[in-house]
Amino acid sequence: MTGTAAASTAAASTAAVPVQVRIGDVDVACGPGETVLLSALRAGWDLPYECASGGCGSCKAVLTGGEVRSLWPDAPGLSDRDRRKGDRVLACQSVPAEGCALRLPGTAGPQRAASGPGARPVPGRRPARIGAVLQLSADTVLVTVVPDRPVAYLAGQFVLLELPDGTRRAYSMSREPADAPAGDDRLELVVRRVPGGRASSWLAGATAGDPLVVEGPYGRAHVQSQADRPVVCVGGGSGLGPVLAVAERCLTEAPSRPVRLYYGARTDADVVLAARLRRLRSRGARVDVVTDVPPSAAAAGRLAPLAVRAGRVVDAVDADHPGPADLTGHDVYLAGPTPMVDALLASLVRTGRVGADRTFFDRFL
Numbered sequence: 001m002t003g004t005a006a007a008s009t010a011a012a013s014t015a016a017v018p019v020q021v022r023i024g025d026v027d028v029a030c031g032p033g034e035t036v037l038l039s040a041l042r043a044g045w046d047l048p049y050e051c052a053s054g055g056c057g058s059c060k061a062v063l064t065g066g067e068v069r070s071l072w073p074d075a076p077g078l079s080d081r082d083r084r085k086g087d088r089v090l091a092c093q094s095v096p097a098e099g100c101a102l103r104l105p106g107t108a109g110p111q112r113a114a115s116g117p118g119a120r121p122v123p124g125r126r127p128a129r130i131g132a133v134l135q136l137s138a139d140t141v142l143v144t145v146v147p148d149r150p151v152a153y154l155a156g157q158f159v160l161l162e163l164p165d166g167t168r169r170a171y172s173m174s175r176e177p178a179d180a181p182a183g184d185d186r187l188e189l190v191v192r193r194v195p196g197g198r199a200s201s202w203l204a205g206a207t208a209g210d211p212l213v214v215e216g217p218y219g220r221a222h223v224q225s226q227a228d229r230p231v232v233c234v235g236g237g238s239g240l241g242p243v244l245a246v247a248e249r250c251l252t253e254a255p256s257r258p259v260r261l262y263y264g265a266r267t268d269a270d271v272v273l274a275a276r277l278r279r280l281r282s283r284g285a286r287v288d289v290v291t292d293v294p295p296s297a298a299a300a301g302r303l304a305p306l307a308v309r310a311g312r313v314v315d316a317v318d319a320d321h322p323g324p325a326d327l328t329g330h331d332v333y334l335a336g337p338t339p340m341v342d343a344l345l346a347s348l349v350r351t352g353r354v355g356a357d358r359t360f361f362d363r364f365l
């Protein structure tokens with residue numbers, strides 16, 4: 001039977017045993033309630049994706065047989081045109097029913113994921129609990145999550161947190177994995193509370209022991225272990241978390257590797273993790289804090305010896321690298337609000353100043 005995403009069924013959601021999904025020429029077993037994306041990645045197949053959250057559309061697939069249930073039927077990753085076609089689905093939002101088949105547009109199917117040292121860890125789902133919530137600024141908290149089994153991840157990756165009410169959102173690990181003492185499997189996440197936001201408000205108000213589910217790790221914007229290339233990291237707001245982990249990891253792997261980190265915040269009062277930024281600087285990295293609002297004299301003293309300047313972080317990166325070849329040979333990591341990441345991609349990648357294959361980014365959609 002050929003069905004559509006719109007014809008999703010409750011049967012798909014209640015399946016208690018793994019169901020077989022055919023993706024191109026590949027058969028994948030999907031665990032109960034698991035998405036096609038998670039199941040394929042876990043089986044060692046590399047599907048195209050970016051946000052794993054329904055926002056970007058990069059995991060779009062064509063449903064050629066069977067039925068799926070969408071976790072987020074209105075996800076913006078599908079356009080109105082996609083919905084009119086009736087057979088377009090998002091692998092990251094699709095929980096399949098038995099006998100479902102998908103095609104990835106433009107490919108025969110998924111590719112085998114790389115294995116061996118530096119390969120992406122395989123994602124999974126685990127029960128977890130909140131360890132602690134630490135206030136970092138007026139609207140930003142450091143959330144510690146304790147999974148029931150360790151989550152191996154690479155600096156720069158993220159997890160999906162599933163709250164008790166079923167809300168699923170992406171949050172990036174802010175700790176460089178090697179910084180965790182042996183036996184300390186906690187995940188540290190920098191979370192900015194969005195006014196009225198379901199997940200960020202719940203996390204900001206959570207208390208130790210509150211249950212949740214961790215799914216992951218996900219993400220391609222992880223540290224690339226090529227120690228000879230200089231690195232530029234740019235994080236906006238809570239996007240500081242993953243790029244700080246990447247910068248720390250780069251210096252752990254190669255202490256003399258040139259690393260420069262830009263951190264965009266709205267005001268100096270919004271600057272978080274200053275102690276870690278200072279430590280990064282003392283390890284040889286260049287750290288630039290850029291605030292939308294000019295910093296106060298008191299803030300300059302409070303954050304010293306970090307360099308703080310006013311403006312847009314995008315303009316600061318441009319001003320510091322005015323020549324067309326100034327960033328040639330660099331690896332660039334970007335994380336934070338979509339407008340910031342898109343502005344940097346337009347200024348650096350579309351102009352050919354940095355190779356698209358050497359730019360790694362997460363838009364906090």
Ligand SMILES: Cc1cc2nc3c(=O)[nH]c(=O)nc-3n(C[C@H](O)[C@H](O)[C@H](O)COP(=O)(O)OP(=O)(O)OC[C@H]3O[C@@H](n4cnc5c(N)ncnc54)[C@H](O)[C@@H]3O)c2cc1C
Pocket residue numbers: 050051053054055071072158168169170171172173189190191192193194196197198199200201238239241242362363364365
């Ligand atoms: C790869 C990635 C990494 C991220 N890392 C961080 C981080 O480290 N720190 C941080 O503070 N934020 C991060 N975010 C943003 C975070 O995932 C949330 O969007 C943010 O916290 C606001 O969520 P909220 O529930 O509080 O707000 P809400 O306003 O309730 O929801 C915000 C977003 O959730 C999405 N959404 C809405 N409905 C649904 C649904 N039914 N199912 C799934 N998604 C839905 C929409 O994209 C919406 O913009 C990241 C986002 C992505 C994609």
Ligand code: FES
Pocket residue numbers: 048049050051052053054055056057058059060077090091092093
């Ligand atoms: S990866 Fe599925 S919509 Fe972004």
